[in-house]
Amino acid sequence: GASPPLQKSELKRLRKAELKEQKRLHAKEQRQQKKKAQKQRKQELRQEHLESMSAAERAEFLEKEREAGRERKAAIEATLDYSFHHGRPRIVINCSFSDTMDVRELTSLAKQVQLSYTQARDSNSKAQLHITSLHSQNPVIQSLEKQGMKSWKLHLHEESVWDVFATEAREGRLVxxxxxxxEELLEVxxxxxxxxxxxxxxxxxxxxxxxxAVDQGATKLRKLPLKxxxxxxxxxVLNIDCV
Ligand SMILES: C[S@@+](CC[C@H](N)C(=O)[O-])C[C@H]1O[C@@H](n2cnc3c(N)ncnc32)[C@H](O)[C@@H]1O
Structure with missing residues (x-):
């Protein structure tokens, strides 16, 4: 049969949600346009700069630019390599909560993990990164792969954080x-x-x-001293990449 007519309050709620979504999309579009304009401006300036040079100057400039790029990349690779093998402290993103999230939340989660990775990389962090509970049934894997996970240099585990770091938990080193x-986290x-x-x-x-954590018998629970x-x-409560 026909569904019952919507209550006035229900209609109002739906309308509000729709408006909010429209606003979100509009803001996203504006952000993208601004970014595009900035990129274009930068390219134009570079072009002008190149055109103001003689052919020889231009060739030298471009070669120097390429060399600097190669050096930067090599330095980043070296730090990534060091952190992967010897980095401390170890930081784990526990991805065992996927069942409680919808697709949009999973996409945000993957974006936040990607940001955590690139921020650590670009700030030359010496921490060693791990992601746990990435077993084949975990739906966050698809979202993470879309964010480029396959090319990330970090430790991926199918097992849960409690299994991977059981020794550290026993020794009171799992926070x-x-x-x-x-209790607050006062030192790292x-x-x-x-x-x-x-x-x-x-x-x-x-x-x-x-x-x-309590179910798993974890004893060292800490909040950030934000207050x-x-x-x-x-x-x-912070997003993952801000923690
Ligand atoms: C968006 S928060 C999730 C909050 C969620 N209600 C929970 O139960 O953890 C994502 C993660 O960031 C960390 N986090 C966020 N804010 C924090 C805070 N103030 N202190 C410690 N950890 C925090 C926690 O590890 C948390 O699980």
Whole structure:
């Protein structure tokens, strides 16, 4: 039969959600346009600069530019290599929460993981990165692959963080970061392993990372000292790449 007519309040809610989505798309488009314009401007300036040179100057300039590019790339590769093999502390993104997320949240999660990787790479971080629970049934794998995971130099594990770092957990060196911890993280030690929950929750579901950690017998739960050291009014729950 025909579905019952929508309540006024329900209609209002739908309309509001639709407007919000339109606004989001509009803002995204504007961001993309701005970025494109900036890129174009940069190219034009470069072109003007090149045209102001003699042929010999131009050849020298381009060769120097290529050489600098090669050096930069080699330096980045060397740091990535070092961090992969010997980096400390170890930071884990625990991707075992995919079942609680929808496709959009999984896409955001993959983007945040990608940002975490590129930020670590571009800041010459010496931390060693791990992603856990990437077994074949985990739907986040597709989203991560779309973000380029196959070319990332980090440790991927099918097993859960609790299995991969069982020894560290036993020795009290596994630190689970969760906004719902009572104690604050006041120092970062090279020998400790820091676990970040691979969770994107648009409507924050409290306690997810905390509950799993407690169920798994984790004893070192810590929250970031945002109240004391963060900017005033800072949101108590951060995105993965900001942690
Ligand atoms: C968007 S938050 C997810 C919050 C979620 N409600 C939960 O239960 O963890 C993603 C992850 O970033 C880390 N995180 C975010 N804010 C944090 C904070 N204030 N202190 C410690 N860890 C935080 C946690 O590891 C968390 O699992």
């Amino acid at each position: 689970v970061l969760t906004p719902d911890a009572e 030690l090279e020998e400790e392993v820091y676990v970040v929950g691979g969770i994107v929750d648009r409507s924050v579901k409290k306690m997810q990372s905390r509950s799993q 004391r050291f963060g900017p005033s009014g800072c949101c108590p």
